[in-house]
Amino acid sequence: MPRLTSSLPRIRFFFLFYFYIPCLVFLCSLSHVAESQIQDQELQVLLQLRQSWQDPSSLTHWVPSNSSSHCTWPEIICQDGSITELNLANLNINYSIPPFICDLKNLTKLDVFNNNIPGEFPTVLYDCSKLVYLDLSQNYFQGPIPSDIDRMADLQVLILSATSFSFDIPASIARLQRLRILHLNQSEYNGTYPEEIFGLSNLEELSLAYNDKFVPSQLPRNFTALKKLRFFSMPQTNLFGGIPETVSDMEALEYLNLGANPLTGKIPGSIFALRNLSQLYVYKTNVSGSIPQAVRATKLSGIHLSYNKLTGNIPVDFGKLENLSCLNLEGNQLSGGIPERIGHLPSLSDVRLSNNNLSGTIPPDFGKFSPLRRFEVAFNNLTGALPEQLCHGSMLFGLAVMYNNLSGELPESLGNCNTLSLTMLNNNRFTGNVPAGLWMSQNLTALYLSVNELSGELPEELSPDLTRIKMSNNKFSGKIPTTVSSWRNLVVFDASNNLLSGTVPTELTELPYLTTLLLSQNELSGILPIDIVSWKSLTTLNLSHNKISGPIPSKIGFLPVLTRLDLSDNQLSGLIPPEIGQLNLNRLNLSSNRLSGPIPAKLENGAYDDSFLNNSGLCASNSFVRLNVCNSQSHRSSKTDRTLIVILTIAAAMVIVLLVLLMIRASRKNRDWYDSTPKLTSFQRLNFTESNILSGLKELNVIGSGGSGKVYRIDVNPSGDVVAVKRISNNRKLDEKLEKQFVAEVEILGNIKHLHIIKLLCCISCENSKLLVYEFMENSSLDHWLHKKKRLSPISGVANNMILEWPKRLQIAIGAAKGLCYMHNDCSPPIIHRDVKSSNILLDSEFNAKIADFGLARMLAKPGEAVSMTSVVGSFGYLAPEYARTTRVNEKIDVYSFGVVLLELTTGKEANDGDEDMCLADWAWRHMQDGKPISDALDEEVKDESNVDEISNVFKLGIFCTATLPCTRPTMKEVLQVLLKCSDSLYNVEKKCRHKFDVVPLLENSKYEEMPHSDFHVLECNTY
Structure with a gap:
């Protein structure tokens, strides 16, 4: 026995070495081979996927490589060497999901x-047997959700938001018992939702938001049975009735949004018993009554009750909410004072109480005990001083207290608040000096x-970073410093109605981005700077009611986008420079000066009838202007008469000689067309020759003119076919600018064909x-x-009194959007028009829209890539703000311009309509910012009860297209989809303008919280 026992270790070693380890190695090798085979198979599936999606540019890195596995690709997540997740968001995939995707056997x-x-x-x-997470949102799926969707029994997350799914939501969804997250918001459901959904006991998130085609209904009785639900969102879903007291049974609830519904009754006090609730939205409902005092939720961190009809006082008990970080009660009818205890809350960072009837003083401890980031109490009746320690936590970036009766000096601490981005202190009764540090706050972009x-x-x-200073109607004094040239990024400077003295310094003309300069009603004197050519972006110049003397600088006439000029009530003298007649001015006022001599001929029209009053030395050749007629002396000596006769005789002879010379030159010019052998290049099949075109170039056929030449309407054959001919010409050889415009138009229009882009038939080239x-x-x-x-017939010139009704306007918007969408998305490389405006949208006999005038268009190297231009071109009122500042162009500058066109279509106003520094886009935003009804902004000629909602939605779409930040604007593809949804309602009055890019979801769900023109939009899209 002892001998056998001693040999056991040897036996074990023999077994391990000769049997177990080899088996283990063999099994491992088999496992490695199997894993390698799986990876090879999955790689082939991925490559096949890319191919089936026509090799999108976003997946160019999906190529086989010996250096790394496909598991390292950013869209892929693997476990144990096998693909478990495909994250394919935002990749511009344009094709359907192929069935072989489920060959990824472990896809979850x-x-x-x-x-x-x-x-x-x-x-x-359905064949992806392990799928637990499916997100199909923000795509163009349509039709019903299939009734057998419960075959995907393992799903835990199902997100189908912002699509075009329609009909009823099937009850079979309620059989997906493992669901934790279900988002079905913002689609085309035109029926209802199954109440059985509220029996999904594992649900943690449920969103049915922004489905305004749902059949009107009350909140289901059983909705409070969802004990695990943390997130519940049903705004704009046609809910009516009241919010039940049993809402407090949803003990896990953190977010509740029932906004934009016709709910009635009071907000139940039981809501405040939800201990985990951090966000509450019941805005824009018909909920009325006061805020309940029964606030027991000590863990409540956010209260959002904005834009209701709440009345009464702000409950003192809000001061007990130790975890409250956001208090949003703006846009109600609250009165009384702001409870002092609210200023003591330690977590409070966001206070929004604007647009109420609040009175009394602002509690002095705001900011002292909490890190305030945003403080807004504008449009109330508050009095007293601003709290001294608003920026105590060094986090305050938004301060809006305008339109109150606040007084006293500004807190010195504001001068040390480097986080401030926007400061709006206007329309109060503040006194004293502005804290020195406030002017230099490193993040400040606007100071009102x-x-x-x-x-x-x-x-x-x-x-x-400061771009806007508005300081009018104060008592600022002293000179404008010569260091003003360092204010490089200033866009708007309004210091009118102050006590400023000295001259307008030459350095002020060196600000390249300045669009608005308002210095009226000061004590400025001296002469104006002569060299002002750096004001390339200036649209408004008002220096009226000062003591400025000397001549008007002729170079004012070379400011490319100036549309408002007011130099009235000064001591200016001399002639009016004829160059000013070259400006396209909407407003001109040179009255009450000491000007003399004739008014430039181009300014002699009714638009400027009151622009030259109280200048005794001025005269005009046209009695239409209320001035003396030039050379109107009635008594001359006989000697003067004889001299005049001689002069007139000589002049008549010279005119005759000149006419003969012109006739000879015209004859030669016509021969030049043939002598220089004009070259015709066709882009379509033609039923005319160049001689048909050349013979029609007569003044009788001119129907328009522009910066590059005249446009003719020419009948080209006996059949009655008509063409439009743009003649780009010059007395000398074509200058470089015109040549570039010609080449650009031919290069682009000669190679693209689209129903909604003007068709270029041919071009004819000659030397001049x-x-x-x-x-x-x-x-x-x-x-x-x-x-x-401008309503004149392009053919007869007779006034056209027809009204362009709304259906046709919407049809035109859709057509133009299709043309731009094609240019941005379907052309390679993409084409940026750069001059989208209503005058460049042409209409055929059926009012189908076609984009025209591509002389300024540019091609991009890659989609979405910006290209720098050497100069800014385009039309005032349509120019995107970032283009004017950076001269960099991408698709979003066309989106901005098209947004202005949408505002024109809905309001009937022109693009440059507005007040002082506001164009139409700014005016439209301000209209909404002031809380005015959108219907008041709409064109009275076309709106009625049946279409006001639809026009309002297109108006709001125009506002989003003209957002200040390019990254917050939609793409033209998204704009087109919204307009197409709007067009559905032309045939079904029950349909609304709805799409994944509709307005209410944008305000609520986007990365920013304010309107797209909001002054709080200062740095990034996700400022908050």
């Missing part, structure tokens, strides 16, 4: 959020001080002239129809 998550995938619900995914009693002098330096021959558009351009003063 598929996310295709925000692509362009078409078709019906992809039932091919107007309509107070502030004093002191302008600073030598400003914050480098270029002809572009287009299809003729019978109804001229959109601006002829929208703006009454």
Whole structure:
């Protein structure tokens, strides 16, 4: 026995070495081989996927590589060497999901959020047996959600938001018992939702938001049975009735949004018993009554009750909510004072109490005990001083207290608040100096001080990011410092109605981005700077009611986008420079000066009838202007008469000689067309020759003119076919600018063909002239129809009193959007028009819109890539703000311009309509910012009860297209989809303008919280 025992270790070693270890190695090798085979198979599936999606540029890195596995690709997540997740969001996929995607046997998550995938619900995914997470949102799926969707029994997350799914939501969804997250918001459901959904006991998030085609209903009785529900969102879903007291049974609830519904009754006090609730939205409902005092939720961290009809006082018990970080009660009818205890809350960072009837003083401890980031109490009746320690936590970036009766000096601590981005203190009764440090606050972008009693002098330096200073109607004094040239990024400077003295310094003219300069009603003197050519972006210049003397600088006439000029009530003398007649001015006022001599001929029209009054030395040749007629002396000596006769005789002889010379030159010019052998390049099949075109170039056929030449309407054959011919010509050889415009138009229009882009038939080239021959558009351009003063027939010149009704306007918007969408998305490389405006949208006999005038268009190297231009071109009122500042262009500058066109279509106003520094886009935003009804902004000629909602939605879409930040604007593809949804309602009055880019969801769900033109939009899209 001892001998056997001693040999056991040897036996074990023998077994391990000769049997177990080899078996283990063999099994491992088999496992490695199997894993390698799986990876190879999955790689082939991925490559096949890319191919089936036509090799989108976003997946160019999906290529086989020996250096790394496909598991390292950013869209792929693997476990144990096998793919478990495909994260394919935002990849511009335009094709359907193929069935072989389920050959990825271990796939548990598929996310295709925000692509362009078409078709019906992809039932091919039923074969993905392990799928637990599916996100199909922000795509173009349509049709019903299949009634057998419960075959995907393991789903825990189902997100189908912002699609075009329609009909009823099937009850079978309620059989997906493992669901934790269900989002079905913002689609085209035109029926209802199954109440059985509220029996999904594992649900943690449920969103049915922004489905305004739901059949009106009350909140289901059983909705409070969802004990695990943390997130519940049903705004704009046609809910009516009251909010039940049993809402407090949802003990896990953290977020509740029932806004934009016709709910009635009081807000139940039981809501405040939800101990985990952090966000509560019941805005824009018909909930009325006061805020309940029974606030017991000590863990409540956010209260959002904005834009209701709440009345009464702000409950003192809010001061007991130790975890409260956000208090939003703006846009109600609250009265009384702000409870002092609210200022003691330690977590409070966001206070929004604007647009109420609050009175009394602001509690002095605001900011002292909490890190305030945003403090808004504007449009109330508050009095007293601003709290001294608002920026105590060094986090305050938004301060809005305008339109109150606040008084006293500004807190010195504001001068040490480097986080401030926007400061709006206007329309109060503040006194004393502005804290020195406030001017230099390093993040400050806008400072509004107007309509107070502030004093002191302008600073030598400003914050480098400051773009807007509004300080009118105060008591600021002293000179404008010569260091003003360092205020490089200033866009708006309004210091009117102050006590400023000295001259207008030359350094002020060196600000390249300045669009608005208002210095009226001061004590400025001296002569104006002569060299002002750096004001390339200036649209408004008002220096009226000062003591400025000397001549008007002629270079004012070379400011490319100046539309408002007011130099009245000064001591200016000399002639009016004829160059000013070259400006396209909407407002001109040179009255009450010492000007003399004749008024430039181009200014002699009724638009400027009151622009030259109280200048005794001025005269005009046209009695239409209320001035003396030039050379009107009635008594001359006989000697003068004889001299005049001689002069007139000589002049007549010279005119005759000149006419003969002109006739000879015209004859030679016509021969030159043939002598220089004009070259015709066709882009379509033609039924005319160049001689048909050349013979029609007569003044009788001119129907328009522009910066590059005249446009002719020419009958080209006996059949009655008509074409439009743009003649780009010059007395000398074509200058470089015109040549570039000609080349750009030919290069682009000669290679693209689209139903909603003007058709270029051919071009004819000669040494001194270029002809572009287009299809003729019978109804001229959109601006002829929208703006009454331009409503002349392009053929007869007779006034056109027809009204462009709303259905046709929407049809035109859709057509133009299709043309731009094609240019941005379907052309390679993409094409940026750069001059989208109503006069460049032409209309055929059926009012189909076509984009025209591509002389300024540019091609991008890659989609979405910005290209720098050497100069800014385009039309005032349509120019995107970032283009004017950076000269960099991408698709979003066309989106901005098209947004202005949408505002023109809905309001009937022109693009440059507005007050002082506001164009139409700014005016429209301000209209909404002031809380005015959108219907008041709409064109009275076309709105009625049946279409006001639809027009309002297009108006709001125009506002989003003209957002200040390019990244917050939609793409033209998204704009088109919204307009197409709107067009559905032309045939079904029950339908609303709804889409994944509709307005209410944008305000609520986007990365920013304010309107797109909001002054709080200062740095990034996700400022908050």
